Amino acid sequence: MDNSIISPLLGVLVGLLMGLTGAGGGILSVPLLVFALHMNMVDASPIALCAIALAASVGALLGLKNNLLRYKAAIFMASFGVILAPLGFWLANRIPNGPLLLIFSAALFYSALSQYVKARQSILGIPDSLRQAPPCLIDPAIGKFNWNVPCAKALLLTGGLAGFLSGLLGVGGGFIIIPALKRYTNLPAQSIIVTSLGVQALVSSGSVAYSAASGNVNFLIAAPFSLGALAGLLIGMVISKKLSGPRLQQVFAVMVFAVAISLTIKGLHIF
Template identity: 40%
Template sequence: MSILIGLIVGLVLGLTGAGGSIFAVPLLMAGLDFSITQAATISLLAVAVSAALGTGLAWKHSYVRYRAATLIAVVGILFASLGIRVADRLHPSVLVLIFACVLAIVAVRMFYTATVSKEDTAVVRSAVTGEGASSTGKVGKVNPLSGRLIWSRSVAMTIAMIGAATGFLSGLLGVGGGFVIVPALRATLPLSMHSAVATSLMAIALTSSTTFVSCVLQGRNIPFYMALPFVTGSLLGMVLGRRVAALISGPRLQQGFAVAAGMISVAMIFDASASL
């Protein structure tokens, strides 16, 4: 069961560049009877390893904006410790409710973008093929020859704020934060979709791995004998997802994930409400 759940998580991450961990936590809780903090911590490990693999696969195509990813990760790491402390002080059912609400927001946004914008949902193919033209962002410019960001104070501040939000959610809920990073980069900076996805994967790998170590150092109980098969499955899913992504319709795939996420969030809300 552990390796199967990991396979699903890696597949989602490989297909979309985001959202793998948002499925990992509820699946681990339902399938392996983990508490939300245990599921969140194991999710961080699997997503970190899978995202690192995805970053390596994208690096050879020069899609990764590594300086932006590093800044997101550095700021995110600082805010992740705050998220961990908040999570450890909340009642588990309250934490589940917060997670379910975040999942519902992700589901609604995913379904909406799949319906109204083919360009925004081109992430499925762009993560593999590099398709999709650059969009005009609200902050900064890119070098038209290299595709790299031209840095300024406003660009740095924008990326730092994305990192802060990502890090806090990573520590609080055990999510990689790709569902925040990708749309935030696309909305604020003039990056193509494939650059946003690749940059997101590197930032997720750095932030999630460091947050996982922080969780362990703070004394969270981690059943590693079940975590390792989960990580193995996530790696296999990542490779499979990147291989088949170009063959699947982007909007249809996003809508399918959105419906699944919405159903999971509703179930989590009812379950958590009954426990309060």
């Protein structure tokens, strides 16, 4: 099948998973491009980031309209992420494709395990382990964060790690940002997801701009892939009210785990 047909179909699948799983589907963009279009990591990453940037931007804007996006926190986190993304790109271009695939598969294993455990706890009604109050607390009187040094440090490091992985692996970083916001803030679940989308939109857009300036983006594949992802995201958001939940998160985690195994095999073969 021609790439002009495969590319948007892959994008729809990625966007659908993003809409159903709360931004987690973007992590499968690169593996799908690697397996379906036989691309290497360095070429697939900017294309994946184009799709994530477009889909996440729309999701974040919809969240802003519904007063769910903590845009100041998102901008603050993304600022450090945008700075560190070029370092990730620089490193990715100096690591052979085989080892880079193994690094990506490790990220997939982590994401799959984390999502599966969280979903299982939700199904069994197991509460999160007791912990100290998070450093980033919303002041109910003003509806804004009480900013302090521990809060700023936690969000800055999270954004920086998401940006670095964005450049290195071509991921939005939702599997890093969402758990961090759950740990360091008292935001409700929907606000966490939308704020994560805001960070991903900004970091991915900055990464795409840097990659485009370096001449590393194949827009003939990136454009239909990104538009497909946007269409899939909108569809996923519509049907997520009926299909989303911990069981779906478990199914998605198993899917990510299977992709991680396949990517590991491919990486070891190339290695």
